[in-house]
Amino acid sequence: MSAPIIETHDLEQVYGLGDAAVHALDGVSITVERGEFVAIMGPSGSGKSTLMNILGCLARPTSGTYYLDGEDISDLNRRQLAAIRNRKLGFIFQAYNLLPRTSAVRNVILPLIYDRTKRLTMQEMEDRASEMLTMVGLEDRLDHQPHELSGGQQQRVAIARALVNDPVLIIADEPTGNLDSKSSLEIMNLLKTLHERGRTIVMVTHDEETAAYAERIIHLRDGKVERIVHNEKTKARVAA
Amino acid sequence: MKWREILRVAAEAIWKNSVRSILTMLGVIIGVAAVIVMVAVSAGTEATIQEEITSLGTNLLFVQSNFARGGLGSNPNRGLVFDDATAIAEQVKDVAGVVVEQNASANVKANGTTLENITILGTTPDFPSVRDIGVAEGRYFNQLELDRKQKVVVLGSSLAEELFGNANPLGETITVGNVKMTVIGVMAPKGLVGEVDYDTRLYMPITVVFQKFTPSNLAKLRGDRVRLIYVEVKPDADPEEVITQIELLLAKRHDVSLDAADFTITTQQDIIATQEATTAAFRSLLAWVAGVSLIVGGIGIMNIMLVSVTERTREIGIRQAIGAMPEDIQMQFLVEALLLSTAGGIIGIALGVGGAHVFGRLSEMRTVIVPESIALAFGSAAVVGAFFGYYPATKAAQLDPIEALRYE
Numbered sequence: 001m002s003a004p005i006i007e008t009h010d011l012e013q014v015y016g017l018g019d020a021a022v023h024a025l026d027g028v029s030i031t032v033e034r035g036e037f038v039a040i041m042g043p044s045g046s047g048k049s050t051l052m053n054i055l056g057c058l059a060r061p062t063s064g065t066y067y068l069d070g071e072d073i074s075d076l077n078r079r080q081l082a083a084i085r086n087r088k089l090g091f092i093f094q095a096y097n098l099l100p101r102t103s104a105v106r107n108v109i110l111p112l113i114y115d116r117t118k119r120l121t122m123q124e125m126e127d128r129a130s131e132m133l134t135m136v137g138l139e140d141r142l143d144h145q146p147h148e149l150s151g152g153q154q155q156r157v158a159i160a161r162a163l164v165n166d167p168v169l170i171i172a173d174e175p176t177g178n179l180d181s182k183s184s185l186e187i188m189n190l191l192k193t194l195h196e197r198g199r200t201i202v203m204v205t206h207d208e209e210t211a212a213y214a215e216r217i218i219h220l221r222d223g224k225v226e227r228i229v230h231n232e233k234t235k236a237r238v239a240a
Numbered sequence: 241m242k243w244r245e246i247l248r249v250a251a252e253a254i255w256k257n258s259v260r261s262i263l264t265m266l267g268v269i270i271g272v273a274a275v276i277v278m279v280a281v282s283a284g285t286e287a288t289i290q291e292e293i294t295s296l297g298t299n300l301l302f303v304q305s306n307f308a309r310g311g312l313g314s315n316p317n318r319g320l321v322f323d324d325a326t327a328i329a330e331q332v333k334d335v336a337g338v339v340v341e342q343n344a345s346a347n348v349k350a351n352g353t354t355l356e357n358i359t360i361l362g363t364t365p366d367f368p369s370v371r372d373i374g375v376a377e378g379r380y381f382n383q384l385e386l387d388r389k390q391k392v393v394v395l396g397s398s399l400a401e402e403l404f405g406n407a408n409p410l411g412e413t414i415t416v417g418n419v420k421m422t423v424i425g426v427m428a429p430k431g432l433v434g435e436v437d438y439d440t441r442l443y444m445p446i447t448v449v450f451q452k453f454t455p456s457n458l459a460k461l462r463g464d465r466v467r468l469i470y471v472e473v474k475p476d477a478d479p480e481e482v483i484t485q486i487e488l489l490l491a492k493r494h495d496v497s498l499d500a501a502d503f504t505i506t507t508q509q510d511i512i513a514t515q516e517a518t519t520a521a522f523r524s525l526l527a528w529v530a531g532v533s534l535i536v537g538g539i540g541i542m543n544i545m546l547v548s549v550t551e552r553t554r555e556i557g558i559r560q561a562i563g564a565m566p567e568d569i570q571m572q573f574l575v576e577a578l579l580l581s582t583a584g585g586i587i588g589i590a591l592g593v594g595g596a597h598v599f600g601r602l603s604e605m606r607t608v609i610v611p612e613s614i615a616l617a618f619g620s621a622a623v624v625g626a627f628f629g630y631y632p633a634t635k636a637a638q639l640d641p642i643e644a645l646r647y648e
Contacts, residue, residue, distance in 0.1 A: 058641045079565050079567075082564060082566070083565070091562070097554070097561070101256065110558075110562050113242065114559070114563040114568060122245075161562070165563075
């Protein structure tokens, strides 16, 4: 068995000082194995966004350790974290977060442009981006700009962008939060397909229906893991 | 991140806000154009003055009476006299020619025409070669005619035309004042040099001028006083060497020490150097003015770059989340600032060069585009962009990705 993708020990995140100190995370220890689809749920203020930011290497915990793909990243600096995000992570945001007035291909290319290890030519990057957009079903929308696309299409561009650097972990923050139910279904089915192809996905959501796609649901409350629910139905489906 | 990509993104950002970008560049455009036009005007002025100085001739030394020391009355022996010029010509080595001038004026009658108040220039035979003025017809007078004070004249080109029209003036007799003189030559046209028109003058041996037109009782005692002696140095000779020889000779003749000499010797280079020092001071003033306007332009760039960073906070957050390093973000905005300032610089250069041409056409002033001023202006624009872009770019690079992503 290879190392887990995510392994955290006693993650704490404290905002403010002294009496005003707020423990956004208060000792979170979780493990996500390679190929797992995990949902993180919890009411607002439960610390799920904070956990998300730490898992996404956008913030460093006040204390505790975080191993991503077997590498201790708790003490990395800004530049090192940026490099980790670039090579190992793919982000899917609630608000899509595509660059405005920039074509789908250009948006998807972005992670490759900041990659200092691969050194692809522009043509290779564009080919790879087109491949990703084709995979999410947008082969005829390559040169469309975000404002020319529906919400569901924009989120699929974002998914293509999250996949283009072949990350070890996809982090999805409320991926259907801005979508109608039909688009939500499409996006969740796309994530499910990715999971079935072996991608590791961690998704933050407050929606039960969306969470049901995950194999495991981690419930947070007041900065602590409240309970972990295994979704046998999803697991069985993947196994089959 | 690839340079091409950085440039593309920066160019797009500028292009998408084209009106704002042009307004931002305006400070730099005006600064750069001002540098080029002002330098062109001052270089044009300088060139004109230099031409005037060199048109006097080449390799010239100017020996002048120094009235400031001692003054006229303090020592009757002081000041240059005509015999000094003869002595220089005969005794100093490496001298190509010596010219002395004495001006006078008189009415000139010839062929039934009378011209009033014609300037007479009494000179020596070396005058045409030392002062680079050719003789078109006939000849200039020679040393023998000078020594014998013969009544011969050479006419300035336009004077010859006024007096004789198309007829040949050579050998004709004209009356200058009340002296009858024989025309032996006509000068080639020289035109205006500074304020002096050489073509309307009458040239004759200086000895004749001393005797007939500017007689003085004092001259009988100690020789004919002259103000200025032109000495042409041979091209391959060392002017300093010649200066020393003249100084020693004149000091001996005037019985003065070199420290208290009653004459000064200057070279054309000295005069040009003085001129250049003046224009250099003028130019450094212009440089300050231009520098200030470039700084104002730079502040404009910084201002708009700060606005741009704020507007694109979310974009910065997205790029950071996706793996852009702080230096990637910094470089992106720095290049954008540089692109703004250098584009402004290029537009400014085009306007400046065009403006200098138009200015030269429309005004009396001559303008000369100085290539260094273009390089300097462009370089300053780039430096201004880098300097004033640095702070906004660094600010962008230091944004926290989580905060930036949350920015609406």
